[in-house]
């Protein structure tokens with residue numbers, strides 16, 4: 001039994017260019033349980049897999065993702081690759097459907113950090129078309145998006161990603177209260193902020209607990225020691241080696 005599950009974050013972004021065909025093909029060859037990726041809408045009704053709300057950091061394009069049509073986005077190259085193109089959500093779904101790897105889909109917000117209207121519902125329709133809803137965990141930093149996912153039946157999971165600034169502002173009691181207000185049963189904590197005390201507090205409130213940004217060997221060991229449900233990591237190969245050594 002795997003114990004703590006491992007999610008390859010953006011396809012393992014310290015091992016391959018993030019959210020790229022190269023990184024996802026890399027992940028397919030790993031014994032991870034989940035692949036994490038991020039979604040944004042296009043200007044013409046498609047959903048693409050890219051982290052930022054803007055193109056500048058990870059492609060040779062500029063400006064908001066959602067201002068471009070799919071055809072325009074397809075002409076761009078993902079940085080760090082020869083000729084990798086931005087993938088659509090259905091393409092990522094199809095890549096992983098024949099594998100045993102579950103999808104961990106992060107629903108992103110627009111450049112002003114506001115939710116895209118209807119994005120989750122659209123993504124669920126695409127998952128359903130491939131019969132993949134029950135192999136998908138929906139995550140978001142926006143509690144209302146996670147609340148929407150809680151209301152959607154049949155998903156593998158829903159995780160509210162708690163930003164450190166939220167923990168600082170609201171405290172653990174505030175985090176628990178927000179989760180309860182949205183019927184959220186699972187929270188994701190940034191690894192440096194997750195220790196035995198925080199874990200015990202959240203578990204005592206009945207919450208499932210996972211971690212994100214587990215990006216060095218010491219953090220991986222610490223999360224395995226804590227025995228949390230799952231973590232995302234940019235170094236999935238190292239994480240798998242450390243887990244297997246136990």
Ligand code: MG
Pocket residue numbers: 036037038106
């Ligand atoms: Mg993400």
